[in-house]
Amino acid sequence: MTAAGRVHYDVHDNVATISLERAPVNALSVPFLDEILEALRRGATDENVRAVVLRSAVPDRFCAGLDMDILLGKPAAEIRDFVGKLYSELRDVQSAMTKPTIAAVNGAARGGGMTLAISCDVILASEASTFGYPEIDLGLVPAIHFAHLHRILGRHRAFELLFSGRSFDAGEARELGLVSRVLPEGALDAGATALANTFAGKSPTALRAGRAAFLRASDMGYRRGIEEAVDDFADVAATPDAQEGLRAFLEKRGPSWKKPG
Numbered sequence: 084m085t086a087a088g089r090v091h092y093d094v095h096d097n098v099a100t101i102s103l104e105r106a107p108v109n110a111l112s113v114p115f116l117d118e119i120l121e122a123l124r125r126g127a128t129d130e131n132v133r134a135v136v137l138r139s140a141v142p143d144r145f146c147a148g149l150d151m152d153i154l155l156g157k158p159a160a161e162i163r164d165f166v167g168k169l170y171s172e173l174r175d176v177q178s179a180m181t182k183p184t185i186a187a188v189n190g191a192a193r194g195g196g197m198t199l200a201i202s203c204d205v206i207l208a209s210e211a212s213t214f215g216y217p218e219i220d221l222g223l224v225p226a227i228h229f230a231h232l233h234r235i236l237g238r239h240r241a242f243e244l245l246f247s248g249r250s251f252d253a254g255e256a257r258e259l260g261l262v263s264r265v266l267p268e269g270a271l272d273a274g275a276t277a278l279a280n281t282f283a284g285k286s287p288t289a290l291r292a293g294r295a296a297f298l299r300a301s302d303m304g305y306r307r308g309i310e311e312a313v314d315d316f317a318d319v320a321a322t323p324d325a326q327e328g329l330r331a332f333l334e335k336r337g338p339s340w341k342k343p344g
Contacts, residue, residue: 090118091140092125097133097283098276099126104140108147111195113157113165115150119199120168120176127180133283133290135180136275137203138187141209145186148194154223154320155329163317169195170227170309171314178204178298178306183282187275188212188262192252198227204264204294205278208253209271214261215250222328222338226315230308235260 091102101122103109126135139145153165170326177184186203192214200206208214216225225245236259244251253265266274282290319325323341331338 090115090122094129094131096280097131098127098136098279099132099134099137100136100276101126102138102140103146106141108144108191109139109141109196110147110150111153111169111199112150113153113168116165116173120172123173123176123180123184123242124297126182126184130278132182133285133287134182134279135184136187136279137184137199138272138275139189141190143190145188145190145192145212146196146199147191149215151329151333155326155333157321159317159321162320163313166320167313169198170313173198173202174306174309174324175207181248181287181294183279183290183294185275185279187271188214188253189271191250193217194225197225201231201261205302206266207271207275207278208256208262210253210265210267210268212253212256213250213289214253214256215248216245217248217250219246220248220328221332222319222322222325222340224315226312227309229315230312234303262320 089104091100091104093100093102101119103119105112105115123135123137126132148167149165154162183205184203186200186206186210188200188206190209190212192200192212194217197214197216216228218225228241228245235241236244240259248279253262256262257265264274324338328338329339
């Protein structure tokens with residue numbers, strides 16, 4: 084396995100399975116994210132593929148978010164380049180995809196892992212999976228989720244999750260409408276493959292046209308919101324509070340926030 088991690092791409096019965104493997108938590112480095120984007124592009128252009136499943140090959144971890152090296156001690160411009168890749172480029176790749184994509188969340192999804200999951204058309208989760216937006220605890224903001232979460236949950240529930248930083252289980256995620264289905268342990272991969280096979284059995288022409296129309300109808304300014312989110316995240320990540328929060332996390336201590344003003 085390279086330092087970037089490994090992204091496995093396999094095709095069976097018109098379904099491409101993209102498996103993420105960067106132990107211990109699938110943290111997103113620049114090379115690892117590039118590999119993920121390239122695998123998604125490959126699925127989009129592969130004539131043998133009619134549906135795509137994005138999963139983790141790391142037990143009990145879907146993706147813990149960004150590699151701290153991307154943020155610690157970096158200027159806003161450098162952070163903006165990476166976040167633009169994670170927010171805007173990922174959205175563009177998924178928007179250009181002519182086939183349904185399914186996120187199979189097998190464990191902890193946090194921060195950038197939530198971004199990977201919500202970029203897909205459907206999210207399935209195992210019973211042991213957990214979710215959360217911990218950015219606020221590090222002095223950061225989960226900026227991309229400002230653009231869409233209130234539309235799913237309503238303003239007040241979205242605010243509570245985004246600004247408390249608390250984690251929540253798969254059952255709550257399903258009740259909130261963040262995941263489509265929760266599957267028993269050991270049944271997630273089979274369930275995701277079965278749903279992908281259902282999609283793959285439909286008319287490719289209808290799926291292509293229907294998915295494009297669905298994305299247009301549900302966009303509601305989301306793409307513009309992503310562009311603003313890139314700037315919001317990068318600007319906050321370069322502040323002294325964010326840098327303190329990141330160091331405190333790595334040093335396993337409580338942060339000492341700067342007083343406002």
